[in-house]
Amino acid sequence: xxxxxxxxxxxxxxxxxxxxxxxxxxxxxxxxxxxxxxxxxxxxxxxxxxxxxxxxxxxxxxxxxxxxxxxxxxxxxxxxxxxxxxxxxxxxxxxxxxxxxxxxxxxxxxxxxxxxxxxxxxxxxxxxxxxxxxxxxxxxxxxxxxxxxxxxxxxxxxxxxxxxxxxxxxxxxxxxxxxxxxxxxxxxxxxxxxxxxxxxxxxxxxxxxxxxxxxxxxxxxxxxxxxxxxxxxxxxxxxxxxxxxxxxxxxxxxxxxxxxxxxxxxxxxxxxxxxxxxxxxxxxxxxxxxxxxxxxxxxxxxxxxxxxxxxxxxxxxxxxxxxxxxxxxxxxxxxxxxxxxxxxxxxxxxxxxxxxxxxxxxxxxxxxxxxxxxxxxxxxxxxxxxxxxxxxxxxxxxxxxxxxxxxxxxxxxxxxxxxxxxxxxxxxxxxxxxxxxxxxxxxxxxxxxxxxxxxxxxxxxxxxxxxxxxxxxxxxxxxxxxxxxxxxxxxxxxxxxxxxxxxxxxxxxxxxxxxxxxxxxxxxxxxxxxxxxxxxxxxxxxxxxxxxxxxxxxxxxxxxxxxxxxxxxxxxxxxxxxxxxxxxxxxxxxxxxxxxxxxxxxxxxxxxxxxxxxxxxxxxxxxxxxxxxxxxxxxxxxxxxxxxxxxxxxxxxxxxxxxxxxxxxxxxxxxxxxxxxxxxxxxxxxxxxxxxxxxxxxxxxxxxxxxxxxxxxxxxxxxxxxxxxxxxxxxxxxxxxxxxxxxxxxxxxxxxxxxxxxxxxxxxxxxxxxxxxxxxxxxxxxxxxxxxxxxxxxxxxxxxxxxxxxxxxxxxxxxxxxxxxxxxxxxxxxxxxxxxxxxxxxxxxxxxxxxxxxxxxxxxxxxxxxxxxxxxxxxxxxxxxxxxxxxxxxxxxxxxxxx
RNA sequence: GGGUGAUUAGCUCAGUUGGUUAGAGCGCUACCUUGACAUGGUAGAGGUCAGAGGUUCGAAUCCUCUAUCACCCA
Numbered sequence: 001x002x003x004x005x006x007x008x009x010x011x012x013x014x015x016x017x018x019x020x021x022x023x024x025x026x027x028x029x030x031x032x033x034x035x036x037x038x039x040x041x042x043x044x045x046x047x048x049x050x051x052x053x054x055x056x057x058x059x060x061x062x063x064x065x066x067x068x069x070x071x072x073x074x075x076x077x078x079x080x081x082x083x084x085x086x087x088x089x090x091x092x093x094x095x096x097x098x099x100x101x102x103x104x105x106x107x108x109x110x111x112x113x114x115x116x117x118x119x120x121x122x123x124x125x126x127x128x129x130x131x132x133x134x135x136x137x138x139x140x141x142x143x144x145x146x147x148x149x150x151x152x153x154x155x156x157x158x159x160x161x162x163x164x165x166x167x168x169x170x171x172x173x174x175x176x177x178x179x180x181x182x183x184x185x186x187x188x189x190x191x192x193x194x195x196x197x198x199x200x201x202x203x204x205x206x207x208x209x210x211x212x213x214x215x216x217x218x219x220x221x222x223x224x225x226x227x228x229x230x231x232x233x234x235x236x237x238x239x240x241x242x243x244x245x246x247x248x249x250x251x252x253x254x255x256x257x258x259x260x261x262x263x264x265x266x267x268x269x270x271x272x273x274x275x276x277x278x279x280x281x282x283x284x285x286x287x288x289x290x291x292x293x294x295x296x297x298x299x300x301x302x303x304x305x306x307x308x309x310x311x312x313x314x315x316x317x318x319x320x321x322x323x324x325x326x327x328x329x330x331x332x333x334x335x336x337x338x339x340x341x342x343x344x345x346x347x348x349x350x351x352x353x354x355x356x357x358x359x360x361x362x363x364x365x366x367x368x369x370x371x372x373x374x375x376x377x378x379x380x381x382x383x384x385x386x387x388x389x390x391x392x393x394x395x396x397x398x399x400x401x402x403x404x405x406x407x408x409x410x411x412x413x414x415x416x417x418x419x420x421x422x423x424x425x426x427x428x429x430x431x432x433x434x435x436x437x438x439x440x441x442x443x444x445x446x447x448x449x450x451x452x453x454x455x456x457x458x459x460x461x462x463x464x465x466x467x468x469x470x471x472x473x474x475x476x477x478x479x480x481x482x483x484x485x486x487x488x489x490x491x492x493x494x495x496x497x498x499x500x501x502x503x504x505x506x507x508x509x510x511x512x513x514x515x516x517x518x519x520x521x522x523x524x525x526x527x528x529x530x531x532x533x534x535x536x537x538x539x540x541x542x543x544x545x546x547x548x549x550x551x552x553x554x555x556x557x558x559x560x561x562x563x564x565x566x567x568x569x570x571x572x573x574x575x576x577x578x579x580x581x582x583x584x585x586x587x588x589x590x591x592x593x594x595x596x597x598x599x600x601x602x603x604x605x606x607x608x609x610x611x612x613x614x615x616x617x618x619x620x621x622x623x624x625x626x627x628x629x630x631x632x633x634x635x636x637x638x639x640x641x642x643x644x645x646x647x648x649x650x651x652x653x654x655x656x657x658x659x660x661x662x663x664x665x666x667x668x669x670x671x672x673x674x675x676x677x678x679x680x681x682x683x684x685x686x687x688x689x690x691x692x693x694x695x696x697x698x699x700x701x702x703x704x705x706x707x708x709x710x711x712x713x714x715x716x717x718x719x720x721x722x723x724x725x726x727x728x729x730x731x732x733x734x735x736x737x738x739x740x741x742x743x744x745x746x747x748x749x750x751x752x753x754x755x756x757x758x759x760x761x762x763x764x765x766x767x768x769x770x771x772x773x774x775x776x777x778x779x780x781x782x783x784x785x786x787x788x789x790x791x792x793x794x795x796x797x798x799x800x801x802x803x804x805x806x807x808x809x810x811x812x813x814x815x816x817x818x819x820x821x822x823x824x825x826x827x828x829x830x831x832x833x834x835x836x837x838x839x840x841x842x843x844x845x846x847x848x849x850x851x852x853x854x855x856x857x858x859x860x861x862x863x864x865x866x867x868x869x870x871x872x873x874x875x876x877x878x879x880x881x882x883x884x885x886x887x888x889x890x891x892x893x894x895x896x897x898x899x
Numbered sequence: 900g901g902g903u904g905a906u907u908a909g910c911u912c913a914g915u916u917g918g919u920u921a922g923a924g925c926g927c928u929a930c931c932u933u934g935a936c937a938u939g940g941u942a943g944a945g946g947u948c949a950g951a952g953g954u955u956c957g958a959a960u961c962c963u964c965u966a967u968c969a970c971c972c973a
Binding site: 583 | 901902904905910911912918920925929930931934936938939942943955956969970971972973
């Protein structure tokens with residue numbers, strides 16, 4: 001006999017036993033293209049969003065990876081060749097920063113070491129610490145094919161990056177140009193627009209007057225939040241429609257401090273209502289000004305350098321830009337140019353990694369032309385080739401795609417994929433996949449490679465291809481044939497532009513097909529006060545500590561249960577009590593079932609022989625058994641439907657409700673009673689088989705969410721080798737029509753039990769006192785059902801049960817109630833103050849009669865009767881009839897009591 | 900300024916195409932530890948479904964406006 005479970009559930013034991021190393025050594029979660037190509041299995045592929053190699057496990061990862069694991073395990077159990085592709089990304093800025101910081105402690109800068117030696121340090125760091133996140137992910141019990149783990153800097157992935165760059169360049173979609181880009185003065189690199197976070201910031205709006213060169217004593221006043229860039233002004237612009245300034249257009253203004261003469265120009269870009277309506281134009285330090293300057297053929301002057309310090313010729317050089325701002329404001333005041341200063345709150349761009357204000361900076365950078373890529377990528381989402389869950393993200397995606405700007409992909413870093421572009425001695429650009437190829441093209445070996453590296457996302461956007469072994473060079477390998485396009489992508493909505501959109505572009509461009517079919521956007525996790533989790537707030541719980549305290553299964557279950565599709569999640573560690581309690585409940589329910597199995601079956605073989613061929617269809621079922629089997633079928637139906645609709649938290653809800661509400665609270669209670677009362681060995685054996693059968697079904701549907709505890713209990717159902725896994729068991733399917741055909745007798749028994757318990761409680765019948773219950777049922781069929789289940793009613797209510805036909809006069813001094821047209825009486829002789837019962841019945845009668853009034857009004861409404869569908873009207877009529885009959889019975893009870 | 904979403908019990912949230920006397924968990928109250936489980940069981944209290952209009956025989960559900968909050972993009 002498979003032994004019973006330990007008396008108490010210990011998640012450390014169970015989760016230790018079925019750990020990742022165990023399954024990895026067995027290859028349990030490895031997927032093979034041969035089983036798809038040569039076998040007839042359908043494939044199902046999930047791409048892990050590569051966590052940052054510098055990262056450590058967060059609750060966001062927990063939610064995200066749990067969801068991916070749920071999808072992959074569900075599909076694996078549903079018979080598909082399920083491949084989950086893991087990996088990490090090299091996180092250019094973050095990693096380089098971490099390593100530089102470490103070196104700085106030893107007083108060494110990357111420039112001291114030189115590029116080659118610095119990169120050796122980074123690789124060393126990565127080998128030492130980069131595996132942390134992967135190790136932590138394994139504690140989540142996730143079922144990826146770890147053999148295929150990929151790092152974006154691996155040779156295959158790097159080759160793919162070079163290939164992608166070269167193809168895009170040759171197709172004219174990559175170019176190099178001098179543009180205003182977002183510059184991070186701390187990391188000293190360019191950033192893409194997406195890496196800039198807009199944050200509200202309080203600044204001073206400074207009003208400055210510029211003297212007009214040809215009109216002594218006259219001024220034009222502008223408003224700016226960046227007075228330090230006045231030194232780089234090349235014009236003052238006004239709106240051509242603005243009557244205040246019309247006659248000033250064409251005049252020359254004198255730049256304060258700098259003394260330069262600049263023109264007053266007219267441009268529609270200027271907002272008449274902002275500030276004074278006159279705008280200083282500083283093309284080197286503002287992208288919009290840059291465009292204005294372009295339209296008017298104005299020069300471009302810079303006064304802020306790479307490190308955010310001034311580089312002007314007017315005495316501020318070397319000052320930080322914010323310091324210079326203060327100083328210049330003071331100087332403007334002393335020179336009489338300062339008109340006034342206003343407090344001003346506006347949105348300012350900060351660099352994502354270093355959290356400093358980005359500086360618009362004019363420099364030579366590499367860009368990807370996005371428009372042609374975006375058009376196709378938008379099309380496949382618009383026409384449903386790729387589906388978003390929840391679908392409202394389509395609008396955000398569309399908006400971005402329709403207003404897309406070119407992607408700045410060069411970074412002034414050392415850690416990353418070096419741009420495969422070389423310059424010859426004339427400065428001509430040669431783009432090729434290798435130095436040799438470039439020399440060949442250029443006809444010289446005197447080439448110098450571009451110093452910059454590519455944006456990390458330039459490798460991430462190839463992730464659906466590189467994880468399957470695409471290097472850009474070969475024909476499709478077997479993995480690509482079998483597993484591309486992938487199926488489901490689970491990711492946070494915060495990287496919809498960074499990653500999701502760009503992968504779609506890359507998939508279409510390089511492979512001619514979408515990279516995935518469904519994108520599930522996860523919830524964003526916040527703390528109990530609704531604040532974003534952040535290290536600086538100290539409000540992000542350490543998932544490993546939560547796992548230690550509550551168990552992985554508990555955390556996984558809880559976080560999915562509380563994460564509704566498309567809404568933020570408020571997480572507090574203590575919420576995991578919910579999942580932990582649920583796990584304990586499962587454990588204890590299984591123990592009960594196994595105890596009963598031990599009692600009924602003598603030997604392991606006897607049980608296993610009967611159980612292995614057992615189906616509910618093959619047994620003759622009691623009312624309770626029919627009912628629970630029907631409920632099980634309904635549960636399976638809604639479970640699979642929820643999966644098909646990506647309603648992941650409903651899945652946990654559906655299983656939870658069935659298990660607790662139906663299986664434990666009702667069915668297992670009746671099982672105990674039936675096994676106690678029944679002397680028929682065959683019936684008992686069938687009863688146990690059904691209980692185990694349903695338990696096994698529950699374990700299977702729960703397994704994608706709680707892999708550990710379900711594995712453990714599954715191994716106690718039959719003797720199974722530790723190399724076997726429930727992960728490869730077949731997912732149960734609902735039997736068509738089962739629950740429609742099954743009589744629902746037990747439902748009325750449940751109602752009688754609940755009502756009787758309620759009567760006992762409301763009247764305070766002492767729990768240790770056996771009461772008696774009289775069921776007066778007018779229908780013969782109802783009497784039959786109650787009779788058949790009388791022993792269950794008795795045990796579950798602590799009442800002796802008498803069944804009478806409907807003519808029974810009310811027993812004296814009885815509490816009463818009505819269920820499905822049957823009257824329940826509970827004689828309270830000598831126990832209870834009757835006022836209490838009278839009060840209760842009066843309240844009840846009030847409720848019912850107000851309901852009756854409403855229904856009568858509704859049904860006498862001509863509009864309703866004429867317009868509503870017949871079955872609705874029928875339904876309302878029968879509700880009214882039921883209510884009236886209940887009301888009559890309650891009133892009769894009242895009369896009896898009052899007399 | 901443009902867009903997206905939210906507002907239901909003290910708290911966190913369900914409520915599937917309009918047709919229930921609006922549900923759950925946590926918390927609260929009362930009672931219950933002899934054999935699965937107190938990380939539990941049974942019963943109970945608690946809601947004008949943000950506000951105002953509208954559509955409809957009928958609105959938590961559809962429409963409009965308002966308020967508050969959150970996020971995204973300028």
